[in-house]
Amino acid sequence: MPIDHRRGAGIATWFHDPTPITNQLTDTPYVTIDDSLQLRSSSTFGQELPPRPHPGRAEGRLDALLVASWVAPRTTRIGLIPTVTTTHTEPFHVATALQTLDHISLGRAGWQLRFSAGSAEAAAFGRRSAPEIDLDAVLAGRPDAGLDGLIDDAADAAEVARRLWDSWESDAIIRDVANGRFLDRDRLHHIDFASERLSVIGPSIVPGSPQGQLPITLLAHSAHIFALAARTADVVFITPENDAPGTGASRGKNAAQLMAEVRAAEAVEDRAATGLAPLRIVADLVVGLDTATEPGSARLRRLDDLLETPSSGDARIVAGSAEELADLIAGWHEAGVEGVRLRPLALPDDLERISSDLLPSIRARIPELPAGDGIGVRLRDRFGLPPAINRYTRAREERVA
Incomplete structure (x- = not known):
């Protein structure tokens, strides 16, 4: 499985869940799978990446959604959250592909939404030109027309997906063979979405999936993206205590500061009116653990020497013992962070040590971390999100009432 710590793929530990199904959650409830429309050596706004390809670095990626679709029927416990970019793709195709993944995984699918500014x-797609973005304005938190346009497009894509996922009500399929009725046309809906960029009639070509609404996640470094998360997402990944340039506007801020910014953005939106629960906030951390023969710091230096550049990304990199990392994570938990996404520095070594060494250390410091094998638990449940209510079913019930 391709995991790139620079761009936000990894495994996650969820600290707590306010719903009654806490005992069904697992230490590792989901995995995120990174993807992008650009090569790893390409640069984009808000990040400083190597200016040219390097023989020690894999330039390409496997398609995250296809990887998740392959993994889904071969697993029973873990949630699957592929990254899918919206800028140059058709929202209808993205929505139906993710619905299909939810069917295949029996309700364990999510979506990490990403847009493309490069x-x-x-040029590769040839459908639209890249916007001009003033990076200084973005980092300072000032409005930027180019970035605002990308954000609006991403919000439109998310809204189209959510409407398509609702376009089949749960009782739309009749299967009345005797009378030749297989669908209830009153339970199948055109979404009739129109904006400056998109026009989608619908309905979806995929029947309603197990979760109804898949959890939408976002990796966010600035007030602009916090606002997008508050507008469209269920989960936001933040990157506290990182001084690297790749962290963008989040550079140098601690967990409490970033959480306050997220909640401030959330307060502006009436999420309840659009059927969204309070945002779940998860902190990202790149993990390089000590081994029996080599400290994590030495392993990190070897990686730097191999790539001929210091390791740096959009999340804090911590190399050390499982106890040191567990203390850091417990501190974030005390600050109110609801979960942590652990990005292994190297595979498979750090992934194995996260499971064998780090998670037991976290559990010792956070005893309320739930146990259980998680079989059959849907991804919405693992984030503590309430069951999704179909907008068309709700509207009909309100009319009847």
Whole structure:
């Protein structure tokens, strides 16, 4: 499985869940799978990546959604959250592909939404030019027309997906063979979405999936993206205590500061009116653990020497013992962070040590961390999200009432 710690793929530990199904959650309830429309050596706004390809670095990626679709029927416990970019793709196709993944996984699918600002990606598709973005304005938190346009497009894509996922009500399929009725046309809906960029009639070509609404997640470094998360997402990944340039506007801020910014953005939106629960906040951390023969710091230096550049990304990199990392994570938990996404520095070594060494250390410091094998638990449940209520069913019931 391709995991790139620079761009937000990893496994996650969920600290707590306010719903009654806590005992069904697992230490590792989901895995995120990274993807992008650009090569790893390409640069984009808000990040400083190596300016040219390097023989020690894999340039390409396997398609995250296809990887998740392959993994889904071969697993029973773990949630699957592929990254799917919306800028140059059709929201209808994205929505139906993710619905299909939810069916295959029996309700364990999610979506990490990403948009693309690069000129190389725009040229490759040839459908639209890349916007001009003032990076200084973005980092300072000022409005930027180019970025605002990308954010609006991403919000439109998410809204289209959510409407398509609702376009089949749960009782739309009749299967009345005797009378030749297989669908209830009153339970199948055109979404009739129109914006400056998109026009989608619907309905979806995929029947309603197990979760109804898949959890939408976002990796966010700035007030602009916090606002997008508050507008469209269920889960936001933050990157506290990182001084690297790749962290963008979050650079140098602690967990409490970033959480306050997320909640401030959330307060502006009437999420309840759109059927969204309070945002779940998860902190990202790149993990390089000590081994029996080599400290994590030495392993990190070897990686730096191999790539001929210091390791740096959009999340804090911590190399050390499981106890040191567990203390850091417990501190974030005390600050109110609801979960942590652990990005292994190297595979498979750090992934194995996260399971064998780090998770037991976290559990010792956070005894309320739930146990259980998680079989059959849907991803919405693992984030503590309430069951999704179909907007069309709700509207009909309100009319009847």
